[in-house]
Amino acid sequence: MPIWHxxxxxxxxxxxxxxxxxxxxxxxxxxxxxxxxxxxxxxxxLAAGPDASAKTVSAVRHQLxxxxxxxxxxxxxxxxxxxxxxxxxxxxGVPVATLIGNGLGNTLELTLGAIVLAVLLGGLxxxxxxxxxxxxxxxxxxxxTALAFAIPPYVSGVLLVMVFAITHRILPAGGHVSxxxxxxxxxxxxxxxxxxxxxxxxxxxxxxxxxxxxxVFDEDYIRIGTAKGLxxxxxxLCHALPNALPPVLTVxxxxxxxxxxxxxVVEAIFAWPGVGQLIIxxxxxxxxxxxxxxxxxxxxxxxxxQTVTDLLHAAVDPRLRME
Numbered sequence: 001m002p003i004w005h006x007x008x009x010x011x012x013x014x015x016x017x018x019x020x021x022x023x024x025x026x027x028x029x030x031x032x033x034x035x036x037x038x039x040x041x042x043x044x045x046l047a048a049g050p051d052a053s054a055k056t057v058s059a060v061r062h063q064l065x066x067x068x069x070x071x072x073x074x075x076x077x078x079x080x081x082x083x084x085x086x087x088x089x090x091x092x093g094v095p096v097a098t099l100i101g102n103g104l105g106n107t108l109e110l111t112l113g114a115i116v117l118a119v120l121l122g123g124l125x126x127x128x129x130x131x132x133x134x135x136x137x138x139x140x141x142x143x144x145t146a147l148a149f150a151i152p153p154y155v156s157g158v159l160l161v162m163v164f165a166i167t168h169r170i171l172p173a174g175g176h177v178s179x180x181x182x183x184x185x186x187x188x189x190x191x192x193x194x195x196x197x198x199x200x201x202x203x204x205x206x207x208x209x210x211x212x213x214x215x216v217f218d219e220d221y222i223r224i225g226t227a228k229g230l231x232x233x234x235x236x237l238c239h240a241l242p243n244a245l246p247p248v249l250t251v252x253x254x255x256x257x258x259x260x261x262x263x264x265v266v267e268a269i270f271a272w273p274g275v276g277q278l279i280i281x282x283x284x285x286x287x288x289x290x291x292x293x294x295x296x297x298x299x300x301x302x303x304x305x306q307t308v309t310d311l312l313h314a315a316v317d318p319r320l321r322m323e
Contacts, residue, residue: 021307028299032052036292043288091287095162102146107263107274113194114259122202131236138241149203153262157196157269174271193270202254212244253309257302
């Protein structure tokens, strides 16, 4: 039986995951293309204008490539996606790549802020639920976690605006200033939308982390360490927590995908100019080329996140690499 090194096992695991991710993206591209071509409305008519003649509409349809067969349109679009040529928005007259680039940067800023808050809040609450001995502390943390999980972002977002922007006027109610351009002002605009987006994910992470920690505490090596007189803090931080993290990493990857989807609602509440707001505006104006590329990019980001999460899980859990 051959002896595999850790690097070889990790490489073999990655090579098994990447083809399945590519297959999912290929299927997603076909579904996105097909669904949007079944949507009502003629992009050529919208691009030409309501008063355009039939000849003008026909010329615009040829210019947009809509008079070609569906397989040819799909392959042309897919080739443009792979080469970075996403075409132009026929409603705004601006390159789609420019629109998506601006919106995607703002959405990633919001999502990264939410991820940081979710990991900090969820990690702290999970540790308290998993290792705290005080019944009152654990009860209060469990109640706060349940409340954060039960309240959707569009409700918590409105409540945050009412409390911190209207009643006390501590933070701005909406808008966007880049954290990179002006960190002090940008953080003020980021706190409320990021918190509204992070609370449900933090509650999920707290539940899974606390369950995983309690499961690890039932293992024999934890009992042996306790019997040897190791400090509880060392047992938690050096032994229990590292072994409890692998399943939580998988959940974190799923929650990041959920936050990307929930960003659409949060951006609408806080007037955050991201991908979610761009999708809503493009759907209202029937700018299907923009929507088509946005949906595929969103699916791609989600699949990449899941693949990276699986690889991180395998990196910290040798059992996955050995299977």
